[in-house]
Amino acid sequence: MKILVMNPNSTTSMTDKIVESARQKASAGTTIIGASGTDSPASIQGHHDEALSVPGLIKRLQQAEQEGIDGVVVACFDDPGIGACREVFSGPVIGICEAAVKAASMISTSFSVVTTLPRSVPVIEDLIHGYGLSHRCRKVRSAAIPVLALEEADSGAREKVRDEILRAVREDNCEAVVLGCAGMADLTEWLTAETGVPVIDGVTVATRMIEALVGCGLKTSKIGAYATPIQH
Amino acid sequence: MKILVMNPNSTTSMTDKIVESARQKASAGTTIIGASGTDSPASIQGHHDEALSVPGLIKRLQQAEQEGIDGVVVACFDDPGIGACREVFSGPVIGICEAAVKAASMISTSFSVVTTLPRSVPVIEDLIHGYGLSHRCRKVRSAAIPVLALEEADSGAREKVRDEILRAVREDNCEAVVLGCAGMADLTEWLTAETGVPVIDGVTVATRMIEALVGCGLKTSKIGAYATPIQH
């Protein structure tokens, strides 16, 4: 099985980290193909960045469709362009926010999310509302760090994420914590060890969920909203 | 007051029609500036088309910000890129779906929407869910016509829209009908006359609502999700 793990932003060090995380958790027979955004911002911090990342994302998926890729993970917690991706690709496509919050609701009755910047909080709240899981989400929190601080070893970012997770457990009465940025994927085990609560990373969960859907022979439905785009 | 009425697709005949509708209903002191999408599909029929229309839309709004435009109407019923638009522009920005369904809920207790193609139905249902008006929306219906059929005088499209409105009133017990495509703006009066029910066109309503917000001195909040994009 071949899965494309697409980092919609253009920071290749982040792509490498994401792909490495996906590979570590993927099944034996799965090939993970990584890709970064082209003509895309270096990080996705808000709707503008998200919007600019989507055309490149679509183009890469159209190519993936030709290459015999079986399924796609969109590795940005804002779940950019998922509808468009599902239109241009036959196999299943999932964003890491959707994967992570659905997984969280399978192993807990409530979760909180810890993301990077405060401006992403309402974006994620809206996604969760759309996925129907607002009643399972105690709070979306920000660790007040820029996305790319996660790429710098000595930025203190990982400690800030850990501290925010501990605050979430203490103040929100949540039973699990979802990492609200693809750039946190490599921290999952360390954060789990430090905090003692289930910490859910969307990149790995999404990769395994795509494996699950492909393994069951499921493809995106083409009889409604996700039909192939009309030729103009 | 200067309002940009932006047709995100690239069909200029449709832009002309939309701008004409906006001008007819705008207040005396308002200047309507029209614009079409660049590097955008000829019509927006699904998520893919929508996604491709947004970068050009953003660029046009960044220019509008420099030109002293006071507010913006995004004249496509999928409300594409609204979040991004609100980030790059200071004044108020509204999509015609949001404007129309909010107006509909001010003059009726329930409405149905009549759009073009069936594939747009779930897109619009999701928008209305996000706007919190699902309990006011009886049904989103399709007249089963491509968007650009509305540009051809003898396509029978306008009759199909009228017939679907009549079906909506008869079968849904709705009290008003919202036109689910910017390309229907010029039909509003004819449809109202033919059907005898309040028919709501998002283009004109959005134009007047932007006037309302600008007139009250309201601008998009910049302290949260709609803050100016971060420079990369």
Added chain:
Amino acid sequence: MKILVMNPNSTTSMTDKIVESARQKASAGTTIIGASGTDSPASIQGHHDEALSVPGLIKRLQQAEQEGIDGVVVACFDDPGIGACREVFSGPVIGICEAAVKAASMISTSFSVVTTLPRSVPVIEDLIHGYGLSHRCRKVRSAAIPVLALEEADSGAREKVRDEILRAVREDNCEAVVLGCAGMADLTEWLTAETGVPVIDGVTVATRMIEALVGCGLKTSKIGAYATPIQH
């Protein structure tokens, strides 16, 4: 265009202030006609007061219907008697709570409301639930002041409202604040300047929204819940 701005309570100094605010923001061609409640309480602080204000409100609207008024603003944040008003009047009618929260959701992803007395908090929460915007409303807050304290220059009321707005921004992570009482209309600019966040006053927003609906030729639907009352 002639718009009736109706203060449902009987305090004429409050009516004057409300009408003055509406006039300042109304379009050039709009005539604002003010009216106060008759046989109505001096202020509306709870369901009882609200209920007693409605028969006079209805009577005034029936008269407005004869006078060629085009649209009506009901200037009390409890939105009293809106359904009844829509039955007896042909043109659009809107309450200031509905107008303000719908406007707030056009320029922000979340807002809080600051009202007068604590007893009004659940009333407003229920209205917002009915309008479908609970997921956009962070919190309804009370500044713990009686409505009529807003009429007294040295009551300290305006400072209390300002302080509560600042608390809302700090504690609720809201992006805008809605003023939860018609009697705060004249404070909007001062509060905006003092707090630096978008402050939304329902009186002016409702006035401009009525202009918008009338300008688009929209009237209240008469084929359902808002049909003219049946003669007994």
Added chain:
Amino acid sequence: MKILVMNPNSTTSMTDKIVESARQKASAGTTIIGASGTDSPASIQGHHDEALSVPGLIKRLQQAEQEGIDGVVVACFDDPGIGACREVFSGPVIGICEAAVKAASMISTSFSVVTTLPRSVPVIEDLIHGYGLSHRCRKVRSAAIPVLALEEADSGAREKVRDEILRAVREDNCEAVVLGCAGMADLTEWLTAETGVPVIDGVTVATRMIEALVGCGLKTSKIGAYATPIQH
């Protein structure tokens, strides 16, 4: 225990029928006191009628407070003025819509409502939304009869109600049917026998629920929205 069963409209023949129904189902030790609306419409068919019925209703409850009445049933399915009633009265107050739909949800997983005129349908839908039971309500239906037709023996109204109940069971897959008008109270047993499904009348259920609340020593909370009105 003394319970006031208040018909908010002014048709005394309807009051008699309602009171008779309440008495038949009340407990041994309960005294039912009936009252009709004063300065109120002959029937309540829409918001206007409802609004006009409330001041008289409030006045009667203030008197009841002095008379040592223990609890109040407001016997109109639009649940008019309940908030105001709860403010002016110490004991529990309930409307027949609230009582009936809550009872229905205790003996079934879904119900439909059969009311009189189509214009009442959205009013009742809104009430049920407020009570949080929309997911239990399959449909609100109208038998297309004026309220007062229920007062005329040979109007054919009761047959129309029966036929609509049968349609509800057949088309909605509902498990119980709620009678959507106080004037149907006397038909409950006949309709149950004719249709073979649980038919729920709000008048009798509300009476017994008030007995229940009073019997448990519960009174309306006075520390929030239902506090005694402020003296002006």
Added chain:
Amino acid sequence: MKILVMNPNSTTSMTDKIVESARQKASAGTTIIGASGTDSPASIQGHHDEALSVPGLIKRLQQAEQEGIDGVVVACFDDPGIGACREVFSGPVIGICEAAVKAASMISTSFSVVTTLPRSVPVIEDLIHGYGLSHRCRKVRSAAIPVLALEEADSGAREKVRDEILRAVREDNCEAVVLGCAGMADLTEWLTAETGVPVIDGVTVATRMIEALVGCGLKTSKIGAYATPIQH
């Protein structure tokens, strides 16, 4: 009228207390029959305990059906096995959580719940979501006491419950408090006196609501989800 008040756990001292509370508030003509769980845990603290209590509960209700019992109260705040009970019994069956929160919403606009252990909080939140009253529930709180501590006079449990009620009123702005455990039934009057707010006990409310339903001749609907189990 004969009502079975069933304590699904096997602690008979708790059953005695519950039955005593029910008897004190029941109507004159009502006979309360008590029963404890068989092959059931000593207390129900979580889903596992709840699940083990249900088969015995069902068996007891099948026996009750033969004994001419008119209605049943399931006296555990997790509302265990209510669907199954409604299938095997003809008369009305209600759990004390459902009864209490529906009563709370009749005498207040908002309530909080105080239960025993933290692990029960999400269980109760889910029940309230199912009953459609999340928007009326400010918070579900735990007094951090095991259920059986309520059986020991000197455990300090009742003081902890009182203190948590006071915290609820202070911090949640709730207007009433619901006791979230059948074992608190005997504390209702003391807690009401100590806290000065309406305190609602599900055992007594459920008993009186069953009286109400039986008194109105209502039985569980047998045409849908609650039909008699199919013989295997």
Added chain:
Amino acid sequence: MKILVMNPNSTTSMTDKIVESARQKASAGTTIIGASGTDSPASIQGHHDEALSVPGLIKRLQQAEQEGIDGVVVACFDDPGIGACREVFSGPVIGICEAAVKAASMISTSFSVVTTLPRSVPVIEDLIHGYGLSHRCRKVRSAAIPVLALEEADSGAREKVRDEILRAVREDNCEAVVLGCAGMADLTEWLTAETGVPVIDGVTVATRMIEALVGCGLKTSKIGAYATPIQH
């Protein structure tokens, strides 16, 4: 990886079929262990049957915990006893309804469910409400067949399921169909071929989702509602 696929009812031919389906779709390194209910009904058709199946289910999971099983699929579409299972088992546990509807919402914007008997419809509607996906579910439908008819080759059951799927696509405008009974697992490919729409079987999807969660190192959170049961 070892996964227990548990059929909560006692019909071993159905267990065999379910286990066979799970094995066909499981990953190479996964061992599927099947189990049937003990002291459980032959099929689960309603709450009563469901309740009786749970104690045996719990016992089997407690044994699985000792045997080093990694995760559990509960293969009944009523998702019986999931909360209790999550309390007594460390690894992830999922019911087939939850797995199927979450998968459906990853490959479509709307789905319908086709189950066996009409009495299961409201049970499934409630589950979907709890999972937060009511807005994605067009309709829960019944093929009007007893569960065990699926075990008889010539019962006509599979044709009835197919016909109901075709009706769902035609009448509901759904984009995918979920099979609402574990006993339909072996029909998935045939039904997909016959109907041409994505048909989702919960047994195989749940098996692969458990693989996904285990593969990511996720276990059920033990700090809240799913903590190990308290010893009595």
